[in-house]
Amino acid sequence: MISVAIINVTSYTGLELLRLLAQHPHLRVTSVTARSLAGQTLGEVFPQLYALPSFTTAIDPMMVIAEEPAPSDLAFVCLPHAAAAEAVAQLLERGTKVVDLSADFRLRDVAEYEQWYQHTHPVPALLESAVFGLSECYPNQIAGARLVANPGCHSTTAILGLLPAFARGIVEPDVIIDSKSGISGAGRSLKLGNLYSEVNEDVSAYSLNGHRHLPEIIQELQAVAADNGHPQSAIRVTFLPHLIPMTRGLLATCYATLTPEALERLNSSSIQELYRAYYAGSPFVHIVEQPPHTKWASGSNHCFIYPTVDTRTGRLIVISCIDNLMKGASGQAIQNANLMCGLPETAGLPVLGVNP
């Protein structure tokens, strides 16, 4: 068994990791931390964990939450940005492999990071060795990495939806991403906008001045375009997230213009084929033939993608959806940990989501 620590276990991503690790065949939770609730047991913070001991020894609900992690083979860091970077640096020094769920090591360009996050990066030297943790993009690098930067939930959905189109050079470098997400992405933080009475029966756009997942999206689309011989120096992305009244789920509707050649040569069906071929080896990405529902993915690590051509306008529309706490956070983190530990990529991840 491989020992793992969860740093800031009292977040929603921490809780979701506990659920997944409770039945993981190879990883075992040996240490959990959280500043504000240190001293309490896991079971006191999450009473549903008292259901655990009856059939698993993977996690002990009586485990006491510590301030600092005990040594382990691997750690999941669920801290907010900036705080995360410092914890990551300490863990790496100890020789612990890290999957960082924060934004601190996603952007390769430190200047870009500092502009978007408005503070000095605590450990810029680590940026070079960090791997962007989208398993479908960088499986080999992740397998060899000591620090993996788990991508943002919006970024994951949008990048997976647009990667094949950019890699194959079938779209103009100008794209609109209209994203709709459940509220759990906002975490357990006590803000007026997260209250039930505010969220229920409401939809609104947010981060109109630029959401922090935007530079990740640009970085990765640019990279894949370049890698595949389609250098697109000036990718223009409009990315607008919306909050909708549900707990889990994230759906990105991506609008791009097909290149004249692509428009002539391809249709919805052949683009679906192209997408299917692109993701042939990816156990969690599924190209479907009808508009997908976020509910299909609920509780699972799957991503459903539906690319289609709006024949009236020649636009490529790609609808991509996930469970934001799974493929958009903790599920992806387990997938990365599996790769880093030489385990099967799907180990410990549910086969199907929970429906209805």
Next chain:
Amino acid sequence: MISVAIINVTSYTGLELLRLLAQHPHLRVTSVTARSLAGQTLGEVFPQLYALPSFTTAIDPMMVIAEEPAPSDLAFVCLPHAAAAEAVAQLLERGTKVVDLSADFRLRDVAEYEQWYQHTHPVPALLESAVFGLSECYPNQIAGARLVANPGCHSTTAILGLLPAFARGIVEPDVIIDSKSGISGAGRSLKLGNLYSEVNEDVSAYSLNGHRHLPEIIQELQAVAADNGHPQSAIRVTFLPHLIPMTRGLLATCYATLTPEALERLNSSSIQELYRAYYAGSPFVHIVEQPPHTKWASGSNHCFIYPTVDTRTGRLIVISCIDNLMKGASGQAIQNANLMCGLPETAGLPVLGVNP
């Protein structure tokens, strides 16, 4: 008092009309119809109406639902398309003014109608005299009309959001409308996709092959552009509706490209001014300075619009939202009836929506 009939009162739009008419100072419901439930009383179908007699005489919960309407000054037709056209023709013959909530008289071009609705128009001769019932566009024509075609809910939201931009010629004739709506727009029909267990905790796109509100949107944007000296023969619109887990509310996010001149001359603030000036005389349209929430409009006839420039890409983003059963259906219908009857435009409409 002006007597009104509600045709197919057992629909959600019929029920919403009852709510509004129950406290309308000048309109009185004298006749209600519904094929399948004829013979029952209003109170049997909608038990909440038993609350009525205690403080109003505007509607009687013991009123029997008929198959055919009794004569009245005005009628609201809440039938599905095709059935609506036939009922409208009969009502007009009798001399009854009509607000038709179906799609039968929205499109001026009968060929367009027949292509989108896949059947022969029952009474094409009436199309010429029908007025598109968006009160903000055609107040004078509505005031003089005998037949008003209440617009679709998606169309209303999108057109109101884009009108000023097209009228002032500040955007290229190429626009993407990403629309998110509550489920009540689908009516009381018994379809799997309308079940609570399917809709709850889910978001999905629909009508990928073209939603029937698209031709209305194109027709009206084209018209306003032409009227204001910006003939845009080739308006390209991608319109994609999404279903989200809420009962009421509709939010359209519109993406357009500013013309080079507009981009140079205007910014978010001046565009908001331009919008505010455009809607200066409109009591229900409000230009706001932050992303609006559908909840602000819930239960009211208001439309909130937020135009802003995405400075990274030079795109104009306009967010427009309403309550789909109000400004998107029954509220707009009352507003139209008010205009047709020479009443104050706001008569009988709630001042504020219900929050939270």
Next chain:
Amino acid sequence: MISVAIINVTSYTGLELLRLLAQHPHLRVTSVTARSLAGQTLGEVFPQLYALPSFTTAIDPMMVIAEEPAPSDLAFVCLPHAAAAEAVAQLLERGTKVVDLSADFRLRDVAEYEQWYQHTHPVPALLESAVFGLSECYPNQIAGARLVANPGCHSTTAILGLLPAFARGIVEPDVIIDSKSGISGAGRSLKLGNLYSEVNEDVSAYSLNGHRHLPEIIQELQAVAADNGHPQSAIRVTFLPHLIPMTRGLLATCYATLTPEALERLNSSSIQELYRAYYAGSPFVHIVEQPPHTKWASGSNHCFIYPTVDTRTGRLIVISCIDNLMKGASGQAIQNANLMCGLPETAGLPVLGVNP
């Protein structure tokens, strides 16, 4: 016009008062306060209010929120308990009539109050003149009162559901009240348990050690029993509230045992008659013939009550439901203000709720 102040306008009950007062024919808001947001305008805190000026002069969205109220004829106090009592005392001294939405003046027995609320009552001398503000119970006293204590939302629903049974002495003095309420009753406070991700798809009981609405319920049931010659010195009430995933609505299911005489003499139908007769003069209370839905009342001041006999066990089951922010708070407050000002009881209150 009668001038009114809203103390702590930034609460949900304050917001609901604004909605109702915006179209009240006789009351006009002239002063609003809130400690933490003083200095901001109403429109800044509640942007949906920008919709106001277009058709009403009743409330000005540019009104600045003050720390202390300006003089007015009447004030609605929306403060938490203890803070409320102090504000009430000051208002009364100035000669302002008060509807207090807190719990500070609901219990006639100061000892009872101090036991349940765990602090010394700031102004016990005022308790004697305060009237319990359930309009259906004390219309004349309310009409003559200077201080009315608006009842709790759970209390209102349960008391209205059980009053006729206790007044007519048809049940044993032993009752179970199982209450289900939407989350808006918890207000706009930032607690983990109020977050969307916690409330959504969940139901749970709370206040197992005794909810503070219990003594109000006992006080009023005891009083009505005594008044009607059924002194029941030992009323035993088990009251258990549950939180369910909706914003508005409160439904109390009350279980009582019919007295042997009542069981012999009465059935569901005759008990419904008895209830109907009891509430004959009450415009907002409706005895219905099928289980009511909270949705019927949504946005309105109505209360729907369904009493029925469980013939298998001889138990009386009474289901009573309201909108907790309306009949359970701000709607009831307006009804009380109407009575206190000699206005029609229904003035300014919506005829019908918002459905669906």
Next chain:
Amino acid sequence: MISVAIINVTSYTGLELLRLLAQHPHLRVTSVTARSLAGQTLGEVFPQLYALPSFTTAIDPMMVIAEEPAPSDLAFVCLPHAAAAEAVAQLLERGTKVVDLSADFRLRDVAEYEQWYQHTHPVPALLESAVFGLSECYPNQIAGARLVANPGCHSTTAILGLLPAFARGIVEPDVIIDSKSGISGAGRSLKLGNLYSEVNEDVSAYSLNGHRHLPEIIQELQAVAADNGHPQSAIRVTFLPHLIPMTRGLLATCYATLTPEALERLNSSSIQELYRAYYAGSPFVHIVEQPPHTKWASGSNHCFIYPTVDTRTGRLIVISCIDNLMKGASGQAIQNANLMCGLPETAGLPVLGVNP
């Protein structure tokens, strides 16, 4: 591997069985049926199943739905009552073991069945050998049975909540069960009351004239009382279910009167101990020390029970909650199948539910 058939796979319980069987270590789906959708593949009816082949061979999304089941070791019958009984008879004749999720074999007394279900039982001879499938009650009988009648969701929750109290004879034989359930229990049937717009933001009671789960509850409480030397010939149960706006989850609040001896001898804490001892060997039943949330159980087979004494009235309150599609249907069915096949009781069942 043990081969299993799912009869009427297109129900929600059928879909939930597919989810569980997709990662069951010993059971393999070899046949699925559904009258109305025969000829389609599983993947056509439930597109989310296309995610399957990538990591499991347990279920094939291309499996064609048949009208009649192919032979298998065990079958899960998800048909409505009456239809179920006939299918069960045929399966048993073939030598297939059956877990029947309908109500057809839950009641031991055929007269009782025929009174509640208002039709003649198709195969009354099978009633004798059927075992009531509450694994915590009848583990040995289930292990040896060929026909197990999976209990109703309300029954499961209430019986588990009350069993220890009745077995130990600490309560009077008179109990009130107020049950709150999500809408998925109503299945995928197209009824007005199941529509999102009707269920959302609403709570209501139903089956006021007697819900069909009531006789199951009485049968089992009576049996356990008798078995434990507390023959209670006249158990009086009032059972009232409520529908609340969520997809999954069921919470029963049970009110009983402690016997005078129990009241003197026991308190909340000692009753919790008594309950804990009673369920010591049950991996899915958990006695907790605070009011449980249905969300704790979501997606899992767990049942959380909180017994406590209302000291003001001497009543025992027991709150019991489950996921209605899991412990209340398909999870319980798998648990039964495990017992019937000599497998570990917990095989194939998730360790933890999905939170938030």
